[in-house]
Amino acid sequence: xxxxxxxxxxxxxxxxxxxxxxxxxxxxxxxxxxxxxxxxxxxxxxxxxxxxxxxxxxxxxxxxxxxxxxxxxxxxxxxxxxxxxxxxxxxxxxxxxxxxxxxxxxxxxxxxxxxxxxxxxxxxxxxxxxxxxxxxxxxxxxxxxxxxxxxxxxxxxxxxxxxxxxxxxxxxxxxxxxxxxxxxxxxxxxxxxxxxxxxxxxxxxxxxxxxxxxxxxxxxxxxxxxxxxxxxxxxxxxxxxxxxxxxxxxxxxxxxxxxxxxxxxxxxxxxxxxxxxxxxxxxxxxxxxxxxxxxxxxxxxxxxxxxxxxxxxxxxxxxxxxx
Ligand SMILES: NC(=O)c1ccc[n+]([C@@H]2O[C@H](COP(=O)([O-])OP(=O)(O)OC[C@H]3O[C@@H](n4cnc5c(N)ncnc54)[C@H](O)[C@@H]3O)[C@@H](O)[C@H]2O)c1
Ligand SMILES: O=P(O)(O)OC[C@H](O)CO
Numbered sequence: 001x002x003x004x005x006x007x008x009x010x011x012x013x014x015x016x017x018x019x020x021x022x023x024x025x026x027x028x029x030x031x032x033x034x035x036x037x038x039x040x041x042x043x044x045x046x047x048x049x050x051x052x053x054x055x056x057x058x059x060x061x062x063x064x065x066x067x068x069x070x071x072x073x074x075x076x077x078x079x080x081x082x083x084x085x086x087x088x089x090x091x092x093x094x095x096x097x098x099x100x101x102x103x104x105x106x107x108x109x110x111x112x113x114x115x116x117x118x119x120x121x122x123x124x125x126x127x128x129x130x131x132x133x134x135x136x137x138x139x140x141x142x143x144x145x146x147x148x149x150x151x152x153x154x155x156x157x158x159x160x161x162x163x164x165x166x167x168x169x170x171x172x173x174x175x176x177x178x179x180x181x182x183x184x185x186x187x188x189x190x191x192x193x194x195x196x197x198x199x200x201x202x203x204x205x206x207x208x209x210x211x212x213x214x215x216x217x218x219x220x221x222x223x224x225x226x227x228x229x230x231x232x233x234x235x236x237x238x239x240x241x242x243x244x245x246x247x248x249x250x251x252x253x254x255x256x257x258x259x260x261x262x263x264x265x266x267x268x269x270x271x272x273x274x275x276x277x278x279x280x281x282x283x284x285x286x287x288x289x290x291x292x293x294x295x296x297x298x299x300x301x302x303x304x305x306x307x308x309x310x311x312x313x314x315x316x317x318x319x320x321x322x323x
Contacts, residue, residue, distance in 0.1 A: 001159045004028070004070035006085055008035050008060065010132035010270065011098060012076035013049040017136050018165055019074075020055035027067060028060045036060040048270070052136045064088045072156060074098055074126070075114070078271040079181075082110055086117040094122045094152060096145075100180035101273045107284045109177040109221075122152055125173050126160070127180040128231035129239035131246075135165065142166045144232035146176035168231060175227030178218040183237040184274030185281055186210035188252035188298045190241035195256020196308060206294060207241050213292045217281070220288045248274040252298075261302045278302055293318060 005016045008030035020026040030036050035047055039060035043053060067073060072094045077085045079101025086095065095118065097110045106113070111123050128143035135141050145160070145167040147153035157167045170176060189210065193202040211234055218228045227233060240246040244253060251272040254264040265275055278298045285292040293315060300311050 001071040001155060002069060003072050003159060004067045005074045005076060006089060007076035008045060009048045009076065013045045014132035014136040015074050015076060015098065016058045017054055018162060019160065020057040021162055023057055026058050027070060028058050029064060029067060030060050030062060033062055036062050049132060049136060072096060079110060079273055080104060080276055083113045083117050086114050089118060091118055092120045094124065096124045096126050096156060098126045100127060100184060101277045102181050102280045104276060104280050107280055109174060111173050111177060122149060124153060124156055125176045127176045129235040138164050140164045142168060142231055144168055144170050144176045144230060146170040146173045148173060170227055172224045172227040174221055175218055175223030176232040178221060178223050179214065179228055179233030180236060181277050182214040182217060182281060183240050184248045185278045185295050185298050186237055187240035187246050187248035188274045189294050191249035191252020192256035195253035203241065207237060210294050211237060213294055216290045217285055217292060220290050247272040251275060255301045258308065261304055275302055
């Protein structure tokens with residue numbers, strides 16, 4: 001399948017590098033002319049994936065018309081911009097959605113947004129524990145590829161699989177998306193434990209209780225529990241809650257150190273999706289009658305409505321309950 005990638009941030013660039021590993025041409029759409037020039041001229045993306053020499057088979061463009069002959073398009077924009085970039089994409093081409101989040105204003109998952117923006121395009125979701133820099137370096141990685149159409153999923157899997165990049169197939173698109181969206185919010189919470197020096201017990205508690213939240217919310221939205229317990233859910237939760245290589249964890253660490261959210265979020269070039277997903281997730285959970293206390297706590301810190309100590313105390317003081 002002739003492949004295109006829409007979005008040349010860290011993850012889009014790493015995925016283009018992966019797809020180009022067998023020498024096939026990969027088109028990479030970037031918003032920034034500087035990024036297009038650097039990729040085509042020097043085979044690097046210093047803005048978003050510095051230090052990684054890129055394949056000469058990657059051809060970058062800022063013209064969406066150049067994607068017209070592609071047989072599959074990986075969409076790798078920030079979640080809040082997915083609707084606008086998908087609307088510009090050629091119609092009818094299979095879309096592999098790689099963004100992790102929930103759309104503000106509509107509470108729609110990315111597959112639901114894409115279906116509205118390009119109603120004739122088949123949709124798959126690619127999501128899992130995948131730091132872009134590690135994938136770009138060829139380090140071993142496994143990921144969930146979810147698609148309702150098993151034949152299309154198999155063709156996409158053949159195109160993206162590499163000796164060190166292993167997709168696992170699923171037909172639970174919603175489940176794969178919910179794991180990727182919710183884990184970003186929980187990673188902020190785990191980063192807080194690091195920044196505030198709360199210890200590793202607290203982090204493990206948040207991963208476990210956060211996973212319970214993810215599962216409750218996912219089941220309410222029709223996800224399957226085995227998807228949530230797989231690579232795109234628990235797998236990505238563990239990765240993103242473990243290291244400052246995660247932008248979401250780093251944001252939480254800053255909050256835990258007592259820095260205001262507004263300062264941490266101002267003038268960011270790279271995206272910490274959890275900051276955008278958290279309020280949408282809270283609203284969707286409340287509307288569905290699903291309790292998500294960790295998500296509520298993250299929102300309180302992002303909105304700066306209560307001091308850190310008070311937010312932590314409130315989480316710990318919740319009524320005792322069965323696990
Ligand atoms: N970086 C990773 O390791 C990784 C891994 C898996 C999934 N993801 C997901 O991929 C998505 C993209 O993240 P990233 O890390 O590649 O991005 P990034 O933070 O490296 O770069 C920001 C991206 O946002 C784009 N952008 C900024 N304003 C925009 C606008 N108005 N319209 C469209 N695009 C705009 C920029 O061009 C750039 O491509 C996110 O949803 C993220 O959660 C990232
Ligand atoms: O850096 P983060 O927190 O956006 O995480 C990147 C990926 O989603 C990890 O799978």
